[in-house]
Amino acid sequence: MIKNKMFCKIVFLIVISAITVNSASVSDMTESSFGRNTEGIIAAFGDFNSDELTDAFVIQNASNVEVYLAYDKEPFLRPSIYVCNFSDFIITSIVPGDYDGDAYMDILLTTQNIVNGTPNYHDVRILWGGMPTLNCSDALLVKVTTFGQPLVMDYNRDMILDLFGLNTDHERVFWIFDKARTTLEKPMGLDTLFNEIKLPHSHSFLDVNNDDAADLLVTTTTDIEIWLSDEPEGFKYNNSISLLVGHAAMYGQALFLDVALSGQFFLVIPTCYDIECMNSTILIHDNQQWHDLQVDFNDGKGTLWRFAPPRNDTYLDTITMRSGDYNMDGYPDILMTLSPSNSNETRVFLLHNVPCTLPGCKFYRTFEVQWDKFDSFGNSIVMATFYDFYMDGVLDIIYVKKNYTTDKHTMHSFRNELEYDTNFIKVIVVTGLTNPKIPVINTTFYNRKVTFGTNLPGPKIGYNTWSQEGTYRTGVCAQLPQSAYFALQLPYSIFGLDRTPNFVDSLNVGLSGFSKSWTQIIPNSQIVVIPVPPNDPSQWKARLFVTPSKVILKSVFVLTAIIVVITGCVLYLHWKERNDRQDIIEIDEKTYVKI
Ligand SMILES: *[C@@H]1O[C@H](CO)[C@@H](O)[C@H](O)[C@H]1NC(C)=O
Ligand SMILES: *[C@@H]1O[C@H](CO)[C@@H](O)[C@H](O)[C@H]1NC(C)=O
């Protein structure tokens, strides 16, 4: 009997260790995310087929556009029938969105001719959505030609996306799209009064003055102009943030982030004090003055790193920070491409947003480079960005590697394994446009109209809550404020709530000058906000999809396993006991015979 108990204990231990080993799987997940289809460069994200899973837009061989549809099973991103191969131009960027208001997501391409294409001039072409396949001849029509890539935004608050940029005469203009698929060019005016636009630019479309209408932030060579949203359409110049601080030689792409988790956007910009970026740093503007975040680029192994100095190469033509909350503590972290100071090799690193504790701190947060985290990526990594493969609110990483011999790019991915369970809310604000032709999907739980054209730039999403320790927390995110030059922003916002299992007290969404609050939001939920009609927030709807947290799933799994093992033990012991009894009887019979 003691032996039997031991046996059961051992089986039990094996089962438990199998569960634990299983959960600590390898972090490289390229195979399970792309399968074998790794060639290409990732250009944008958006839910093309309206199944609530965020698809990826991939450029292959410079001239082919392919939609990689997202699935909830491996491989998570798969090539689809939505492909167009072109031969006479290269694709410089992709921005998915609804450009004709028919509620179907369209694909905007900016292209350059292979023969006599001129640097910085981009042709804008649109592949219209809503067909069973893409009609690639849509792209034969050049909608507009821009100098520098355009910013996608909504000029007139009609949920039909518009563009801002420079026309071929280098004048600032808006291009306004409408339901008839025509384009109206509208000058911004007063060009001569303002500075020259910096290219590549990092114009942004988000609300900076808390009136819930997204404003336009224009990056010029010497400052960032703030144009406040004006009713019912357009923008009015308000003021500029000067970039001329400390004699910097070069600036990267500006980002507006709630760096300090204060419910307020701060302008953050990577800066080089020399043309080779030997002296690199990140500057933050606290809405009064600039501070140097004094990021330490010394890896502690004798190498000083720097921002990869811009060069004529995909993803590397400007210094870009891509933000996301990697460790779910609520503070946005950053992914960046760095080079060691003695070579032009490039690798990517995660910059953790941490409290600044040094005596010389001017700002209360800073970034700390995680030197060893992505060692497994290897060299020649040109870009890394965030993407949530498992739809559990934890941001994984997609990175792109360049083979300099073959000049080909491959996509890889890395699973974010958080050691502890955290909570989040994930919010997506859609255009809410409808189309009578769109079929109704009948799912098991409810019937809904398929929602198309979800990529909407400009909404402001914020939350307030009290943490377990009784401290107040507030955070804010802008949805898709940037889209040009491979900004690769996700069409949704994820708020890491740390370990707060409480309800989120309130969630606020601001759009087109209106806003609405929802209270008592369940954490670990995905919320789709449908702002219809845009000018009557009382009718806006929020759809909730709850994702059970990892710990709950694990507990259920472990409990089931334990029950199975115990049942097995009981059955085994029962069987064994009956066998033993039979032995005894037999022995008795034998002895009886002998006697
Ligand atoms: C890639 O593009 C080049 C021209 O740009 C073309 O010659 C080549 O056949 C293409 N390769 C594939 C696999 O489509
Ligand atoms: C498009 O090009 C890819 C290679 O980049 C090729 O595999 C695919 O067959 C082509 N598709 C069409 C429709 O020509």
Ligand SMILES: *[C@@H]1O[C@H](CO)[C@@H](O)[C@H](O)[C@H]1NC(C)=O
């Ligand atoms: C594809 O688009 C072209 C022009 O945009 C149009 O003439 C053609 O009819 C379309 N094809 C289909 C199958 O809709």
Ligand SMILES: *[C@@H]1O[C@H](CO)[C@@H](O)[C@H](O)[C@H]1NC(C)=O
């Ligand atoms: C900028 O906007 C603020 C309020 O939004 C206003 O008080 C201020 O006068 C504006 N400045 C200019 C130069 O228009």
Ligand SMILES: *[C@@H]1O[C@H](CO)[C@@H](O)[C@H](O)[C@H]1NC(C)=O
């Ligand atoms: C980088 O440049 C800034 C501004 O010129 C200067 O204050 C700082 O000391 C420099 N850092 C290094 C490491 O040279």
Ligand SMILES: *[C@@H]1O[C@H](CO)[C@@H](O)[C@H](O)[C@H]1NC(C)=O
């Ligand atoms: C960038 O490189 C491509 C080839 O890789 C070349 O055709 C192009 O002229 C270069 N552009 C500039 C601005 O140097």
Ligand SMILES: *[C@@H]1O[C@H](CO)[C@@H](O)[C@H](O)[C@H]1NC(C)=O
């Ligand atoms: C890095 O690239 C720059 C410009 O392309 C070049 O001037 C420099 O010599 C290169 N440095 C090394 C160490 O290869």
Ligand SMILES: *[C@@H]1O[C@H](CO)[C@@H](O)[C@H](O)[C@H]1NC(C)=O
């Ligand atoms: C680049 O591609 C070639 C051909 O596929 C391969 O032999 C080589 O190992 C690759 N280089 C790297 C650094 O992966």
Ligand SMILES: *[C@@H]1O[C@H](CO)[C@@H](O)[C@H](O)[C@H]1NC(C)=O
């Ligand atoms: C879904 O249900 C509606 C009625 O609830 C029905 O009219 C429609 O045909 C159904 N659609 C599908 C695809 O089954």
Ligand SMILES: [Ca+2]
């Ligand atoms: Ca999808």
Ligand SMILES: [Ca+2]
């Ligand atoms: Ca459309």
Ligand SMILES: [Ca+2]
């Ligand atoms: Ca519009």
Ligand SMILES: [Ca+2]
């Ligand atoms: Ca505003």
